[in-house]
Amino acid sequence: MYHAVGHRPAPAAYRLSVAPEAFAEQMALLAAHGFVPVTTARLGRAWRGGEPLPPRPVLITFDDGYEGVHRHALPVLAEHGFASTLFVSTGWLRGEHETRGTGRARGTSGALDTMLDWHQVRELAAAGAEIGGHSHTHPQLDQVDDARLRFETLRCREIIAGELGAAPASFAYPYGYSSRRVRHMVRAAGFAQALAVGNAAARRRQGPYALERVTVRRSTRIEEFERLVEGRGLARHFAPDRALTKGYAVVRGTRKVMRVLRT
Numbered sequence: 001m002y003h004a005v006g007h008r009p010a011p012a013a014y015r016l017s018v019a020p021e022a023f024a025e026q027m028a029l030l031a032a033h034g035f036v037p038v039t040t041a042r043l044g045r046a047w048r049g050g051e052p053l054p055p056r057p058v059l060i061t062f063d064d065g066y067e068g069v070h071r072h073a074l075p076v077l078a079e080h081g082f083a084s085t086l087f088v089s090t091g092w093l094r095g096e097h098e099t100r101g102t103g104r105a106r107g108t109s110g111a112l113d114t115m116l117d118w119h120q121v122r123e124l125a126a127a128g129a130e131i132g133g134h135s136h137t138h139p140q141l142d143q144v145d146d147a148r149l150r151f152e153t154l155r156c157r158e159i160i161a162g163e164l165g166a167a168p169a170s171f172a173y174p175y176g177y178s179s180r181r182v183r184h185m186v187r188a189a190g191f192a193q194a195l196a197v198g199n200a201a202a203r204r205r206q207g208p209y210a211l212e213r214v215t216v217r218r219s220t221r222i223e224e225f226e227r228l229v230e231g232r233g234l235a236r237h238f239a240p241d242r243a244l245t246k247g248y249a250v251v252r253g254t255r256k257v258m259r260v261l262r263t
Contacts, residue, residue: 001061001213006068010113017218020072026225027076037082039130040170044193047204060084063134063172065093066113070120078127086124087134087172090159097159099137110137118163125164132170133157142179153189183209199238201231
């Protein structure tokens, strides 16, 4: 799971960004080790209908829709002939669907850094990237009411279908947060599979709407990246993340109960 790719990302996006040189080195390692990237949609079809997968399949995913994915990641992916999946928050992308009034970078949307425009998204799709949904305005979906949840999933899917001429098949939960209610709504909106975070390898037993991914950060060294993609030491490497996630889950659950009581 990647986010921004760039030399000097905005401070808010820095920790979850990677340098272009690091991304190129990581992709070269995948190629050298015989990994074959597939799209999220292809993984879903394989697990549902028995479509064969290559010997060492891996998902390369990008969340949010940062401009550096087009500028820096696309040439590297094209060099290796790698498939990928880009999950876009449609209200964050530059263009007519962009939301207004809550900007943290470049002034307009809720985005943390410079985002793709729809011409760039179409170029990524033409180059073989699957374009998936990541909500419209990137809220914590398990914290919003049913009406907002329905809007975030359906509006995102509607915009992507309108811009690209085909409805998206895959979804990724903003911040990785979901619940049974959220997963049900994502399925009802027409998405065939969805990705969380979890910092573990995706397994069929997780179910099509709770597939896990491994986070790649600015601080991920190439030796660590090799261990992660080989599936070695995941629990140990991400132990602090999991502890924080469990603690924050309690906080978010309490917030949700309090909102319900107030209404």
